[in-house]
Amino acid sequence: MKQVQLTVIGQEQLTASVFRMRLAGDISAITAPGQFVNIRLDGLFLRRPISVNDVQDDVLTIIYKVVGTGTEAMSRLPAGSVLDVLTGLGNGYDLSKSGSRPLLIGGGVGVPPLYLLAKRLIAEGKRPAAILGFNTKDEVFGEDDFRALGCDVTVTTVDGSLGTKGFVTNALPDEYTYFYTCGPEPMLKAVYKAAATSGQFSFEERMGCGFGACMGCSCKTVTGYKRICKDGPVLEKEEILW
Amino acid sequence: MVNTKVTLCGITLDNPVIPASGTFGFGREFAELYDINCLGTFSFKGTTREARFGNPTPRIAECTSGMINAVGLQNPGVEHVIAHELPEMKAYFHKPVMANVSGFSVEDYAYTCARLDGEEQVGWIEVNVSCPNVHGGGMAFGTCPEAAAEVTRAVRAVTHKPILIKLSPNVTDIVSVAKACEEAGADGISLINTMLGMRIDVARRKPVIANRMGGFSGPAIFPVALRMVYQVAHAVRVPVIGMGGVASAENVIEMMLAGATAVEVGAMNLIDPYICRDIVNDLPRVMEKYRISSLSEIIGGCM
Numbered sequence: 310m311k312q313v314q315l316t317v318i319g320q321e322q323l324t325a326s327v328f329r330m331r332l333a334g335d336i337s338a339i340t341a342p343g344q345f346v347n348i349r350l351d352g353l354f355l356r357r358p359i360s361v362n363d364v365q366d367d368v369l370t371i372i373y374k375v376v377g378t379g380t381e382a383m384s385r386l387p388a389g390s391v392l393d394v395l396t397g398l399g400n401g402y403d404l405s406k407s408g409s410r411p412l413l414i415g416g417g418v419g420v421p422p423l424y425l426l427a428k429r430l431i432a433e434g435k436r437p438a439a440i441l442g443f444n445t446k447d448e449v450f451g452e453d454d455f456r457a458l459g460c461d462v463t464v465t466t467v468d469g470s471l472g473t474k475g476f477v478t479n480a481l482p483d484e485y486t487y488f489y490t491c492g493p494e495p496m497l498k499a500v501y502k503a504a505a506t507s508g509q510f511s512f513e514e515r516m517g518c519g520f521g522a523c524m525g526c527s528c529k530t531v532t533g534y535k536r537i538c539k540d541g542p543v544l545e546k547e548e549i550l551w
Numbered sequence: 552m553v554n555t556k557v558t559l560c561g562i563t564l565d566n567p568v569i570p571a572s573g574t575f576g577f578g579r580e581f582a583e584l585y586d587i588n589c590l591g592t593f594s595f596k597g598t599t600r601e602a603r604f605g606n607p608t609p610r611i612a613e614c615t616s617g618m619i620n621a622v623g624l625q626n627p628g629v630e631h632v633i634a635h636e637l638p639e640m641k642a643y644f645h646k647p648v649m650a651n652v653s654g655f656s657v658e659d660y661a662y663t664c665a666r667l668d669g670e671e672q673v674g675w676i677e678v679n680v681s682c683p684n685v686h687g688g689g690m691a692f693g694t695c696p697e698a699a700a701e702v703t704r705a706v707r708a709v710t711h712k713p714i715l716i717k718l719s720p721n722v723t724d725i726v727s728v729a730k731a732c733e734e735a736g737a738d739g740i741s742l743i744n745t746m747l748g749m750r751i752d753v754a755r756r757k758p759v760i761a762n763r764m765g766g767f768s769g770p771a772i773f774p775v776a777l778r779m780v781y782q783v784a785h786a787v788r789v790p791v792i793g794m795g796g797v798a799s800a801e802n803v804i805e806m807m808l809a810g811a812t813a814v815e816v817g818a819m820n821l822i823d824p825y826i827c828r829d830i831v832n833d834l835p836r837v838m839e840k841y842r843i844s845s846l847s848e849i850i851g852g853c854m
Contacts, residue, residue, distance in 0.1 A: 524596075
């Protein structure tokens with residue numbers, strides 16, 4: 310973990326409530342896809358944990374959904390704003406288990422962390438496919454980014470307004486070597502039941518510190534109590550108690 | 552050259568700054584960031600007789616200038632602390648540490664304190680009779696002078712280490728609880744634990760915290776904490792550790808003027824992991840600003 314000052318380079322609105330923010334500074338502590346950063350905001354006490362979407366040289370990209378006071382304040386930050394950020398938090402995804410054809414399954418704002426994962430897998434010569442699930446076509450984002458990397462992309466919408474109608478589990482391919490997923494808990498549970506292989510799940514929880522000190526985000530696993538922020542947010546399928 | 556040393560129950564601290572229990576784990580996460588031997592000491596995660604998972608999540612809620620937690624005393628249990636946490640701590644912390652103990656019966660408290668009595672690293676035992684997040688224990692012992700005194704007597708009987716009773720602010724008259732603990736043999740009083748609070752998620756019309764209520768802490772509670780420290784310090788002869796919303800070296804000095812011998816820093820550790828180191832480094836500058844040559848001379852200095 311490293312506490313750094315990052316400067317907002319710019320933001321763009323991807324959907325009615327989803328924003329992409331790019332930040333510049335020392336992001337050397339971010340070592341694995343699936344890690345997150347914890348952002349301090351003026352006037353708010355707790356930091357806001359946001360997953361890493363991409364890192365390139367000294368630029369960090371995050372994609373977040375406006376869900377409350379903190380993320381709303383973030384969406385209004387102009388370029389040039391300097392933020393106090395704890396970087397390199399969490400374990401991140403373990404790429405070593407992917408096999409040659411891993412499947413990336415994202416739902417809503419669970420999609421962003423899978424982007425850097427896809428990029429890293431491709432760099433290792435793997436051929437990841439992505440299933441990106443949303444409620445409706447107005448909420449879809451990220452599809453082109455994954456395609457640009459060279460991923461096979463399937464979009465699902467619950468109402469069928471774009472791509473395959475239904476849930477991500479309606480679009481599971483016949484063959485894949487492993488899976489990585491991030492999204493709302495009902496989706497994660499559905500993936501857990503439907504998936505044919507082992508895989509890794511990234512979890513979300515309200516956090517106090519984000520670096521393992523307060524036990525605010527603990528969960529029970531097969532291998533004992535784990536802190537989502539420090540021992541996670543990524544857990545292996547075999548350790549989840551569902 | 553200013554003197555930041557203070558003596559707490561017979562043990563001299565390099566400075567009065569102590570990370571509060573529950574916000575610093577067993578120190579490991581912070582020792583990875585800086586040398587935590589710069590601290591006076593730290594109070595480790597509240598430890599009980601048996602291991603505990605604690606409450607369901609969400610356990611955390613945002614508040615204006617503070618937060619609510621309802622962790623519920625998650626800890627690995629005293630045997631694990633003795634077998635693993637304390638031996639591992641030797642590698643990164645070389646000062647006497649403050650053990651924080653909680654329980655669900657008088658026997659629990661006595662058992663856990665007796666087990667820790669033999670641990671040479673433990674300098675003090677801070678007995679938490681004020682956790683608002685567990686049922687049938689914790690705060691139940693700290694909201695009644697007789698029950699707090701009973702716990703104090705029980706732990707007094709099983710350890711020669713200095714014992715500090717950590718009090719709850721969720722009472723009508725904190726002075727009567729403090730006095731009862733002093734009379735029962737406490738070597739010091741530590742206050743305040745968190746204040747019982749609540750937030751509601753308006754969209755869902757449900758409490759934010761799964762346990763519905765939790766302990767409110769952070770800078771918002773500093774004036775309440777300071778007032779209680781002042782009241783207790785003027786009513787007892789034993790030393791007092793002041794805590795509650797401390798966020799700066801100036802806050803530390805304010806707590807000491809109110810009567811605190813040492814000062815704990817809690818919620819701010821979660822927001823700024825370097826806060827305690829920064830307060831320690833900033834103390835000499837603030838002391839010079841107020842022409843304080845020795846911190847121990849200002850304890851209770853507010854007339």
